[in-house]
Amino acid sequence: MFTKQPSSSHQTDHDDQPLATIDRIHPAGLEPLPTYEPSPIINGSVIGSDLTILGENINIVSKESLQIEGEIHGDVSGKKVNIGINGMVVGTISAESVEIDGGVKGTVRALEIRLNAEAKVSGDLLHQSLVISQGAEFEGSVRRSRDVAELKPNLDVTSQVSIGRSPSSDKSSQSAPELAPDFYAETVDVKPPQKPALQVK
Numbered sequence: 001m002f003t004k005q006p007s008s009s010h011q012t013d014h015d016d017q018p019l020a021t022i023d024r025i026h027p028a029g030l031e032p033l034p035t036y037e038p039s040p041i042i043n044g045s046v047i048g049s050d051l052t053i054l055g056e057n058i059n060i061v062s063k064e065s066l067q068i069e070g071e072i073h074g075d076v077s078g079k080k081v082n083i084g085i086n087g088m089v090v091g092t093i094s095a096e097s098v099e100i101d102g103g104v105k106g107t108v109r110a111l112e113i114r115l116n117a118e119a120k121v122s123g124d125l126l127h128q129s130l131v132i133s134q135g136a137e138f139e140g141s142v143r144r145s146r147d148v149a150e151l152k153p154n155l156d157v158t159s160q161v162s163i164g165r166s167p168s169s170d171k172s173s174q175s176a177p178e179l180a181p182d183f184y185a186e187t188v189d190v191k192p193p194q195k196p197a198l199q200v201k
Helices: 009-016 167-174
Strands: 044-047 059-068 071-073 075-083 088-090 093-100 103-115 120-127 129-132 137-144
Parallel strands (some): 071 088, 075 093
């Protein structure tokens, strides 16, 4: 009375269909998301725009490249020094190559110096090769050095840092006046109390 009906063709077709492809998921004209690629490693150091370095006798030394986006009040030495558009250095810059997009107030000493269009420099430039782009602001003196040794930066940190007290500091500490004591003690002779003499009547 009841007969088993064969499975519908719709179900068999559905089972045989392949999975949806990328073309069916993304609408036509849209490119797939780019794959993540790690940023290249920079062989050097970066001073960020949120960093300001202040103090006395500040000397920053980088044996490789140094990118400055913040503000430094002190001397900077490195193999290659780049000052970003928001960077500022007040002091002496010494490097093999210096490229400036930001501001400098002080002396720049390098084999190659490049002032880009946004640079604002006030000071002295000592160089062998100098490029000043149109739009750069510069006020100071320029001198081309024939001695390469005069322009090479000193990147030896140990020669710039003295460990322990210097002889001058020892002399100053010895010549310091002695502080007066808070109170003065006096010697007092204490005699035992004498008994009153007895009077006999």
